[in-house]
Amino acid sequence: MFAVKIRESIMIAHSLPDPFFGPAQHMHGATYVVDVEFQSATITKHNVVIDIGEAKTITKKVLAELNYQNLDEITKFNGQLTTTEFLAKYIHDEIKILTQQTFAGAIKVCLGETHDAWASYQGS
Numbered sequence: 001m002f003a004v005k006i007r008e009s010i011m012i013a014h015s016l017p018d019p020f021f022g023p024a025q026h027m028h029g030a031t032y033v034v035d036v037e038f039q040s041a042t043i044t045k046h047n048v049v050i051d052i053g054e055a056k057t058i059t060k061k062v063l064a065e066l067n068y069q070n071l072d073e074i075t076k077f078n079g080q081l082t083t084t085e086f087l088a089k090y091i092h093d094e095i096k097i098l099t100q101q102t103f104a105g106a107i108k109v110c111l112g113e114t115h116d117a118w119a120s121y122q123g124s
Helices: 021-027 053-066 083-098
Strands: 002-014 027-041 106-114 116-122
Touching: 002 053, 027 053, 027 083, 053 083, 083 106, 083 116
Parallel strands: none
Antiparallel strands: 002 027, 027 106, 106 116
């Protein structure tokens, strides 16, 4: 399996309004380290999994919608608990849409919430 991984970061604010989340029910901020890994059993005729420049450009575009935003105020997230796992899948799905013409492999998105806690989502 071949893989290319890129790293970016975002800063968000949100609340998780459910007693399950304890103090995180209230408004708080998070800075995520975002790792996006593009995986493929084969490489292209140019001997790459995906062009790294394209991968970075698309990832930055998806993350720009979230960076420095209060997720509670984004209409498409109304009624959603914007957990780290939820955001990992959301970012994955948006990147998958934007790379569908040039990349056919699997994508894994991992969000590092702290130096010792991560959540990820990997599609097929």
